[in-house]
Structures are given as structure tokens and as C-alpha cells.
Amino acid sequence: xxxxxxxxxxxxxxxxxxxxxxxxxxxxxxxxxxxxxxxxxxxxxxxxxxxxxxxxxxxxxxxxxxxxxxxxxxxxxxxxxxxxxxxxxxxxxxxxxxxxxxxxxxxxxxxxxxxxxxxxxxxxxxxxxxxxxxxxxxxxxxxxxxxxxxxxxxxxxxxxxxxxxxxxxxxxxxxxxxxxxxxxxxxxxxxxxxxxxxxxxxxxxxxxxxxxxxxxxxxxxxxxxxxxxxxxxxxxxxxxxxxxxxxxxxxxxxxxxxxxxxxxxxxxxxxxxxxxxxxxxxxxxxxxxxxxxxxxxxxxxxxxxxxxxxxxxxxxxxxxxxxxxxxxxxxxxxxxxxxxxxxxxxxxxxxxxxxxxxxxxxxxxxxxxxxxxxxxxxxxxxxxxxxxxxxxxxxxxxxxxxxxxxxxxxxxxxxxxxxxxxxxxxxxxxxxxxxxxxxxxxxxxxxxxxxxxxxxxxxxxxxxxxxxxxxxxxxxxxxxxxxxxxxxxxxxxxxxxxxxxxxxxxxxxxxxxxxxxxxxxxxxxxxxxxxxxxxxxxxxxxxxxxxxxxxxxxxxxxxxxxxxxxxxxxxxxxxxxxxxxxxxxxxxxxxxxxxxxxxxxxxxxxxxxxx
Amino acid sequence: xxxxxxxxxxxxxxxxxxxxxxxxxxxxxxxxxxxxxxxxxxxxxxxxxxxxxxxxxxxxxxxxxxxxxxxxxxxx
Numbered sequence: 189x190x191x192x193x194x195x196x197x198x199x200x201x202x203x204x205x206x207x208x209x210x211x212x213x214x215x216x217x218x219x220x221x222x223x224x225x226x227x228x229x230x231x232x233x234x235x236x237x238x239x240x241x242x243x244x245x246x247x248x249x250x251x252x253x254x255x256x257x258x259x260x261x262x263x264x265x266x267x268x269x270x271x272x273x274x275x276x277x278x279x280x281x282x283x284x285x286x287x288x289x290x291x292x293x294x295x296x297x298x299x300x301x302x303x304x305x306x307x308x309x310x311x312x313x314x315x316x317x318x319x320x321x322x323x324x325x326x327x328x329x330x331x332x333x334x335x336x337x338x339x340x341x342x343x344x345x346x347x348x349x350x351x352x353x354x355x356x357x358x359x360x361x362x363x364x365x366x367x368x369x370x371x372x373x374x375x376x377x378x379x380x381x382x383x384x385x386x387x388x389x390x391x392x393x394x395x396x397x398x399x400x401x402x403x404x405x406x407x408x409x410x411x412x413x414x415x416x417x418x419x420x421x422x423x424x425x426x427x428x429x430x431x432x433x434x435x436x437x438x439x440x441x442x443x444x445x446x447x448x449x450x451x452x453x454x455x456x457x458x459x460x461x462x463x464x465x466x467x468x469x470x471x472x473x474x475x476x477x478x479x480x481x482x483x484x485x486x487x488x489x490x491x492x493x494x495x496x497x498x499x500x501x502x503x504x505x506x507x508x509x510x511x512x513x514x515x516x517x518x519x520x521x522x523x524x525x526x527x528x529x530x531x532x533x534x535x536x537x538x539x540x541x542x543x544x545x546x547x548x549x550x551x552x553x554x555x556x557x558x559x560x561x562x563x564x565x566x567x568x569x570x571x572x573x574x575x576x577x578x579x580x581x582x583x584x585x586x587x588x589x590x591x592x593x594x595x596x597x598x599x600x601x602x603x604x605x606x607x608x609x610x611x612x613x614x615x616x617x618x619x620x621x622x623x624x625x626x627x628x629x630x631x632x633x634x635x636x637x638x639x640x641x642x643x644x645x646x647x648x649x650x651x652x653x654x655x656x657x658x659x660x661x662x663x664x665x666x667x668x669x670x671x672x673x674x675x676x677x678x679x680x681x682x683x684x685x686x687x688x689x690x691x692x693x694x695x696x697x698x699x700x701x702x703x704x705x706x707x708x709x710x711x712x713x714x715x716x717x718x719x720x721x722x723x724x725x726x727x728x729x730x731x732x733x734x735x736x737x738x739x740x741x742x743x744x745x746x747x748x749x750x751x752x753x754x755x756x757x758x759x760x761x762x763x764x765x766x767x768x769x770x771x772x773x774x775x776x777x778x779x780x781x782x783x784x785x786x787x788x789x790x791x792x793x794x795x796x797x798x799x
Numbered sequence: 800x801x802x803x804x805x806x807x808x809x810x811x812x813x814x815x816x817x818x819x820x821x822x823x824x825x826x827x828x829x830x831x832x833x834x835x836x837x838x839x840x841x842x843x844x845x846x847x848x849x850x851x852x853x854x855x856x857x858x859x860x861x862x863x864x865x866x867x868x869x870x871x872x873x874x875x
Contacts (some may be wrong), residue, residue, distance in 0.1 A: 192875075426872070429872075434808050434872060436808065436867065436869055436872075437846065437872055440805075440807075440848055440851060440867045440869070441848070441851060442851050453832055463808070648846075648871070648872070649846075649853065653853060759848070759849060759850060759851020759852060760851070
């Protein structure tokens with residue numbers, strides 16, 4: 189095979205055995221890799237009704253055919269399992285160097301099943317895999333774990349691991365790779381912890397075989413030149429101020445979630461914007477393997493209270509821990525981000541859960557003695573302390589570790605949790621960005637901006653402008669973006685590949701560019717139609733898993749705060765999100781029943797009847 | 800006619816004084832294109848919002864409108 193390594197590593201943690209399986213070329217063709225391969229395997233081998241922490245729940249780490257090829261942003265891998273936060277699937281995605289190193293060790297994916305009796309880590313040294321004892325690593329944070337593992341395996345190896353949050357099954361624990369990059373969402377780290385698997389260490393010096401290396405090289409040069417030229421010409425922001433530069437845009441559109449999603453504008457926004465981050469804390473940019481954008485931020489905070497050093501924060505962290513908690517202290521936000529990285533937790537759910545707790549306290553629903561300290565809007569010290577306590581499940585942190593839905597529900601007010609399918613939203617307010625509301629509600633993982641991000645159309649006019657306050661016609665756009673995201677996630681690329689190239693409309697690179705890369709790499713010679721159909725197949729394979737797990741239209745929901753209460757401030761003042769009307773249209777466009785179930789004719793067309 | 804102007808990102812350097820937020824007086828018939836020319840801002844790759852809504856360069860202003868201009872950005 190070309191593009192793919194052709195092998196899947198299987199690890200049975202109960203028996204402690206590792207063995208190799210061939211990757212079926214027809215599955216590779218139909219599902220690409222990454223997220224697609226993950227959902228194929230999860231449907232075949234997982235139990236949609238099973239408990240996420242049962243040993244039988246498979247945890248899959250999968251790269252795509254373009255991971256590690258040198259295609260720009262081709263540095264990603266995906267973690268797929270049944271989520272403890274949502275009960276649906278996870279699609280936790282990360283970049284850095286680990287995914288490339290993993291693939292070059294000879295495997296497209298690794299499937300973990302069972303549960304180890306004692307803590308272990310997996311060490312893959314150039315294609316040879318073995319499980320090693322990890323008792324001495326249990327309790328260590330992700331940075332300490334990484335350093336210790338590099339010391340005992342190989343100094344140039346790459347590590348993905350969990351921290352104390354994953355060990356203690358915080359429901360939104362992440363898997364951190366290369367110390368600072370996170371497969372962050374939906375609690376993949378908690379599933380890893382439930383299996384007593386502390387880390388995966390890889391060293392791989394192999395090459396990804398390409399079907400037509402000259403064709404790949406020529407096209408790659410053309411695209412890389414375009415990227416570099418584009419970054420010079422267009423102040424894209426991602427390179428200059430990182431993703432946190434988006435605060436300026438969302439504030440001015442009135443969609444910067446503030447005060448636990450009560451409003452879309454924050455008076456203190458200029459203190460937490462990417463420009464401030466660059467000015468005050470940026471040491472240098474960091475880039476994933478082969479990425480010409482380099483949106484990562486290596487930062488250092490010299491502050492008497494919140495000092496530290498690490499990577500971040502990203503836009504999503506700034507919204508969740510900043511405006512959403514009414515906190516304008518960027519040092520504290522950055523410090524809480526570092527703590528999340530070190531303990532291994534998702535910053536979005538962490539920040540959103542603390543904001544939800546602040547509102548529960550303000551309204552008198554959550555007694556102060558439960559919290560054990562004061563918890564008011566804008567309290568930077570509480571943010572940092574509660575983040576640390578959550579990662580260790582100490583005191584009130586044990587309640588926060590369950591996420592905002594379970595916390596609010598415990599005190600009788602689940603309507604205050606900013607979630608869809610019990611997962612917290614990223615930082616775009618659907619009352620001022622209608623299609624984002626539809627994307628959150630229909631995402632297979634619950635609240636997410638990575639499984640379809642129509643804010644690009646609505647706010648950034650990429651590739652074309654749409655009125656963010658209108659709901660009509662948004663179903664078609666949302667479906668198209670979701671299908672494209674499935675292709676990107678499965679090919680092993682980053683969403684920013686599409687952004688860069690969608691921004692240069694004349695190139696029409698996405699999905700055409702992905703098509704050319706895939707064909708040069710794999711030799712499959714997909715048509716554009718076949719590629720788009722693969723995206724649709726992957727989305728529907730995920731929906732099948734959700735349907736079997738019992739999810740219906742009722743779960744494609746948003747809190748009443750967004751659908752019933754008009755936005756009180758900013759450009760979206762007076763707007764609500766018209767979810768139900770968009771859903772009617774969306775199911776029609778998707779070929780699903782009005783209850784949100786894929787129809788048989790659709791499953792037949794996509795070859796999913798037997799899945 | 801009075802309008803409020805807010806310039807962000809690199810566009811701050813196009814402000815007439817040392818403040819990036821200021822009020823200006825314009826002719827009632829002035830369009831956004833006139834404002835671009837006034838501050839020597841290239842309309843390409845610039846996001847233009849009047850009262851938080853995206854507008855094109857042919858648009859006219861109303862008294863006390865707020866115009867926000869910032870460089871095209873993406874991501875999140």
C-alpha cells in the first residue's frame with residue numbers, strides 16, 4: 189500500500205499481548221484513515237451501549253494517509269472511543285510530532301482493548317511493540333512522565349500520555365503528546381486511565397511510501413509556496429497572534445461567550461486578546477510537523493502569583509476561562525491552561541464548568557460550603573485553584589471533574605450547563621452565528637467547533653459571506669462543512685489546511701487540494717465525488733453508532749438560554765438561535781428521518797447497511 | 800454626520816492620532832470606500848463592520864454609526 193503503512197497494531201491490555209493486523213485496502217479506501225478508520229473499527233468492535241470505562245470499550249489511535257508525508261498540516265492523529273462525558277463517540281484530534289513518529293514506526297493505527305492489572309505504557313521502537321511497567325509513572329504529571337520516559341526509552345522518542353486527571357478519570361481528561369499538544373476533548377484520557385495505560389512512546393524512522401513521489405513533490409511545492417506567499421500577503425492572524433487573535437473578531441461580532449453564555453460581549457476583551465498574549469507572554473511560535481502556519485504559542489508568564497512556562501492559551505481556552513468566567517487576567521488564564529496541560533485536562537470543559545459553577549453560586553443553587561471558598565464572577569485565583577483541584581479530584585474539584593452538565597444537574601439546574609450531548613461548547617455564540625448552533629447540536633461528539641465550523645462562512649466570510657443572523661439555508665452549508673471536516677480529520681490534516689486554502693478562493697484547493705494529495709500519496713485515484721462521499725460515509729457511520737447507543741433528535745439540542753432567551757447585548761441583541769427550524773431542514777438535506785435516524789436508502793448508497 | 804471609528808490589529812497604525820478609537824465627521828453621502836481612502840487602508844483582507852454587521856464598501860452611514868475595521872483573520 190502507498191500513503192498507508194498497511195498495518196494496525198493491536199494491544200490486548202488484559203493479557204498484555206501485542207500483535208499486528210493488516211489494514212484492509214478496501215476499508216482504507218472507503219474510510220481514508222484517522223477519524224474514518226476509527227469509526228469503522230468502533231462500529232465493528234465496540235458496543236454502542238457499553239460502559240465507556242468497561243475493558244471492552246476499544247480505544248483507537250489512528251493516523252491518516254497524509255500524516256507524516258510532508259503535506260502542510262499533515263501532522264494529525266485521532267483518538268476514537270466511546271466517551272465517558274457524552275456516551276457518544278469521541279473524535280479527539282492532536283498534532284505535534286508524535287503522530288508522524290507513530291506512523292513512521294510502521295503502523296496506521298493502534299487499537300487498545302481490555303484493561304491492564306497494573307499501570308503500563310506501550311513502547312513502539314521502530315515497529316517493535318511491547319508493554320512495560322509504569323507503576324513508577326503513576327501520579328506523575330504529563331511533563332514529568334514525558335521526561336522520565338524519554339530517559340528510559342530513547343531521547344528522540346515521542347510521548348503521548350495521561351496525567352493525574354486521566355488516572356482519576358476526570359470525565360474530560362485529555363491525552364497530551366509532545367508535552368503541550370492535546371487530544372483534548374470528550375475524556376479520551378479518562379478511558380486511557382481506566383485501562384491502566386499511562387503512555388504510548390514511539391520511535392519511527394521509516395518513510396511513508398508514496399504512490400507517485402514526483403507528482404506529490406511537485407504539488408507539494410506549489411501548495412507550500414502558496415501557503416508561504418499567503419502568510420506574507422494576508423495578515424492571517426494565526427501566525428501573528430495565534431488563535432487567541434480571534435477574540436477581537438468574536439467580540440466585535442457579538443459572539444464571544446460571556447458570563448456562562450448569558451451574553452456575547454465582554455468589556456474586558458482587550459486584556460485577553462491574542463495581541464496582548466503576543467506582547468506580554470510570547471516567547472516564540474511553535475509548529476506541528478511540516479506546518480508552515482505555526483499557530484502554537486510557547487509562552488512564559490512572569491507574574492508574582494501566576495508565573496509559569498508552557499504552551500498556550502488558544503482562543504478556546506481564552507473564551508472558556510476568560511470572558512465566560514468574566515476573568516480579564518491573562519496571566520491567570522495562561523496559568524490555568526498550563527495546569528490543564530500538566531494534569532491532562534480539556535481547557536474548554538474546565539473553563540465552562542467553572543463558569544457554570546459561578547452562576548450556580550450566584551443564583552444560590554450551589555451552597556458555598558460545597559465549594560469551600562468564595563466563587564464569584566471574575567475571580568482569577570479561584571480559576572487557577574479550582575483547575576488544580578479538579579485535576580487531582582480534590583475537594584470541590586471532585587464535583588467539577590464531572591463536567592458542567594452533571595454539576596448543574598446535581599443541583600437541579602441542568603439548563604444552566606452550556607452543552608450539547610453533555611459536552612461544553614467552544615467559543616462562538618449561536619444567537620449571533622446561527623449555523624454554529626446547528627453544528628453544535630448535530631456534531632457526533634456534542635459541543636464542538638472541529639466537526640464542522642460554519643463560523644468560517646458566517647463570521648470570517650471564508651470562502652464566501654453569509655448573514656450570521658439568518659437561519660435559512662444554513663443546513664446545506666453546515667452539512668458541507670461537516671463532510672469536509674470528516675475528510676480533513678480522516679486524511680490526517682488539520683482544519684487550518686482548509687482555512688488557508690479556502691481563504692485563497694481562486695485556488696479551490698479544499699477539497700480539490702486534498703484530492704490531489706491523496707491520489708499522489710495513495711495511488712487510489714479517487715474522483716472528487718468519491719472523496720466527498722467518503723466524508724459523508726464517515727459522518728453517517730458515526731451517526732449509526734449514536735443511533736445504536738440510543739441518541740435521537742432530542743439529543744441534537746441546545747440549552748434554552750440560546751434558543752429562547754434573546755441575546756441581551758452587542759450586534760446580535762434580540763436574536764435567538766432557530767435550532768428546530770434548522771434541524772428540520774438539516775435532516776432533510778442529510779437524508780435522515782425527522783427523528784434524526786439515517787434512512788435505509790442512504791445507508792445503502794454509502795455501503796453502510798452491514799456496518 | 801458623526802461616526803465612531805475603531806481600528807484594531809495592524810490597522811491601528813492608520814489612526815489619525817494615538818488612539819485607535821475616535822469620532823469623525825463625514826459628509827452625509829460618504830461611503831465606506833471614502834473612509835478607506837481617508838485613512839489609506841486597503842479594503843482587501845480587511846473586515847468591515849458597521850454596528851457589528853459585515854458591510855460592503857458601497858454602504859452609507861447613519862448618524863452615530865460605529866465602524867469597526869480589523870485585518871481578516873481565521874481560526875479558533
